[in-house]
Amino acid sequence: MDGNYNYYIVALSILIAILASYSALHITSKISHAAGKSKFFWIWAGAFVMGSGVWSMHFVGMLAFHLHVDVRYDVPLTLVSMAASVVASFIAFYATMPKRINWVKIAIGGFFMGSGIVAMHYTGMEAMVMPVKLTYDPLYWTLSAVIALVVSYVALLLFLRFRNSGSSGWLKWASAVVMGFAVCGMHYTGMKAAVFEGHSGMSMDHGAPNVDLFLLYGVTVTIFLILMVSWGAIFFDRHVLEKMAYQDAITGLPNRNEMNRFFDTHEGDESLGVLFLDLDQFKAINDTLGHNIGDLLVQEVGNRLRPFNRNDRQAFRIGGDEFLIVVKNCGQEQAEQLAETILQRIKQPYFIEGNELYVTGSIGISIGSLRGSDRSTLLKTADTAMYKAKGMGKNQYCVYDETMGSREVRRMELEKDLHRALEHNQFFVVYQPKWNVKTNSLFGFEALIRWDHPRLGVVSPVEFISIAEETGFIVPMTRWTLAEACRQCKSWQEAGLVQPVSVNLSIRLFQSGSLHELVQGALDKAGLDPHLLELEITESMVLHDINDIVRQLQAIRAMGVRVSMDDFGTGYSSIGLLDRIPIDALKLDKLFTNDLVTPSKRAIINAIVLMAETLNLEVIAEGVENEEHIRFLTQLGCTVMQGYYYGRPMKTDEVGEWLKKPPAGGSVEVS
Incomplete structure (x- = not known):
């Protein structure tokens, strides 16, 4: 049917x-x-x-x-x-x-x-x-x-x-x-x-x-x-x-995924202004006040950036304390005006859970179109300009130019070659003397690493030290420097010149957890007495983990090794922690020495010297270049000095020549 x-x-x-x-x-x-x-x-x-x-x-x-x-x-x-x-x-x-x-x-x-x-x-x-x-x-x-x-x-x-x-x-x-x-x-x-x-x-x-x-x-x-x-x-x-x-969970701003989608829909000849914003003091706040306060700070920064969003521009949070502001049909003058306004907004005080925080930002600016260059180039150049702004003193903006591109290429080349430098014996150590004006005699040497690049020549430590810090290569590099300095100090001791040698330390050494073993290994290998070695730390180190820093320094000093605080007065103020930090000396940064004619600077130095006497700390002045510096510093109570007046950083053979004719008619005892 x-x-x-x-x-x-x-x-x-x-x-x-x-x-x-x-x-x-x-x-x-x-x-x-x-x-x-x-x-x-x-x-x-x-x-x-x-x-x-x-x-x-x-x-x-x-x-x-x-x-x-x-x-x-x-x-x-x-x-x-x-x-x-x-x-x-x-x-x-x-x-x-x-x-x-x-x-x-x-x-x-x-x-x-x-x-x-x-x-x-x-x-x-x-x-x-x-x-x-x-x-x-x-x-x-x-x-x-x-x-x-x-x-x-x-x-x-x-x-x-x-x-x-x-x-x-x-x-x-x-x-x-x-x-x-x-x-x-x-x-x-x-x-x-x-x-x-x-x-x-x-x-x-x-x-x-x-x-x-x-x-x-x-x-x-x-x-x-x-x-x-x-x-x-x-x-x-x-x-x-x-x-x-596509939305950041902390700030509510669009995130990196939304940024990529934004660029996908804006390909062509349209001019884009890319502003790369990075907070300046964020890591210190995170380390001292905790990540919760850090997240709340980032959230508040996001709230301050949100009003800048319009049809022709958009703010993104792309990670950590990094933000990106993209502006359509943007010229350099417009981007600079916007950057200035953002910096003014960012540096206003933050009141977060009883903390009054003052934070600044650094902005890198890149102008271009997606037809002329891809998004990665725009982001990279803006990032490069941002680091340049930080280097200029922070709380500033910087517009990318081709000169920065050349520096970035050089930086990448140095980073690539840095790892081969150690195994190819391209590093060497120079020694700068410290002088006691009270006794008019040698007080010791500071060991400073240098890099003799096979093609670029001697590379400034200002260039490669920061790269080594960022990549973590500073740890093996410091291990080599410490071993070389101890070996040389022992060689001088055997030749009758008994003078301590100091070596700079990076926070990376403390974070590695191997500092004690590293120092002990260098001393044992060279057969050097611990009291002839001094380790120099920077002032900002104490803000990372004060309790751990103190613990490791106590272990170092228990060995008999001296510890000094380098560049004192230029980093985050650690005066309130000086009585807790186990150190033997303070090294005044050359910033103070170069401005001794200013009464306020002399007053600060005098106060530091008096405070150091109370805490039984020696004071060493850096950057001493003329007799006027010596006269002012001596009047202020500082007796140990280091600078070009007494001697530039020298190779070991040059140190031998220098010892024959010490400065200011002084003497160096060689037994």
Whole structure:
């Protein structure tokens, strides 16, 4: 016996198949960009929409088919048919989940999806409870199964195509239409395969179709769920995941991902001004007050930058205490004015959990277009200019120019060659004498490392020390310097010249946890008495971890090694900690020596000398270059001096010549 179709409902089934296909395409496009549990969320969402969409299309098609007999549906079998479609879709998506897949996985995924569609269709047919016998035409049955497999492979290829693409225009809709018609083609081919055989005496219903309410409600609820899952996934993607992926959690500003997306949409000749902002004192605040205060500070900085956002410019937080402000159609003058305004806003005091903080920023500016240079070049040049601004004294802005580019190339070259310098014996040590004007005699030497580059010549320590600090190479470099200084000091001792030698230390040595072993190893290897070695630390070191610094210094002094604080008065003030820090001497920075004519500077030096006497600390003045310096410093109570007046940093053979003619008519005892 034959049935007939309600073509309005047939059209509805096709529409459902198209909408379900589009929703599945949209949802599965998120799979390759997700990670962890969110990836499985998108797979399950896509599988549910695809599987239940095919199931809904099937049973809407069944509602369109009228056999003229009373038809009911077995509830368990109907639910099993739906489960088969959803599970098969999940298996297919899971098999093709990796970003790189081969044809074997596509074949496995397509087979499971196709088998699921066939199982769903014919299980749904078996769920029909009616007074007729149902058989199938083998040819059309086989054809429907083949169509199901072909549909599945097409579906997976489309899913893979859109999973790795952000496209969501007409191409995705066209693909959804192809999938919708293909799925419907499988269904109606399967219906063509069905043969309904009535029996004699069977009553025929020639009136209106008798609709199974369970089926009607089930399809309605399923379609509603498909819409809810699709809309929920879109809402979750746009309002939750989008926010998590493209918005900084602390400041609420757009993050690095949003910055990349911003550049992706602004390629061309449009001039962009890139302002790279870095806070100047952030690390010290983090180390002394804690990361919680640091996060709150960053949050407040973000609040101060947010008002600068307009249609033509956007502020981003790209990590740590680094921010980026990108301005469209921007010239140098406009960028400089904006940088000046931002610096003024940033340096206003911050009141955070009872702390009054004063923080400044450094800004590097780069002007260019994405056609003339890529984004990485703009960011790199702005970063280079920012470091130049820091070197100029901080709380400043600097515009990138080609000269900086040359310096950056040189810096990269030095960083690359620095690691080979040690093994190729390119380092050497020079020694600068310290002089006691009270006894008019030698007080010791400071050991200073130098680098004789095979192509660039002698490289200034101002250049390579900072690179070594940043890369961590300062640790093996200091180990070598310490060993060489101890060896030379021992050699002088054996020759009758008993004078201590001092070596500068980096905070990296304290952070490495191996300082005690390093010093002990150098002393033991050279056979040098500990009292002939002095270690110089910088004032800012004490702000990193004062308790750990004190502990390590106490262990060093327990060995008999002296400790002095170098460049005192130029870093973060540590006067309040001087009674805790185990040191033997303070070295006044040449900043004070070069300005001795200023009464305020002389008053400060006098106060430091008096304070040092109270704490039983020696005071050593650096940068002494003439007799006027000596006269002023002596009047202020400073008796130990170091500078070009007494001797420049010298190689060991030059030290020998210097010892024969010491300055100011003084003498050097050699036993």
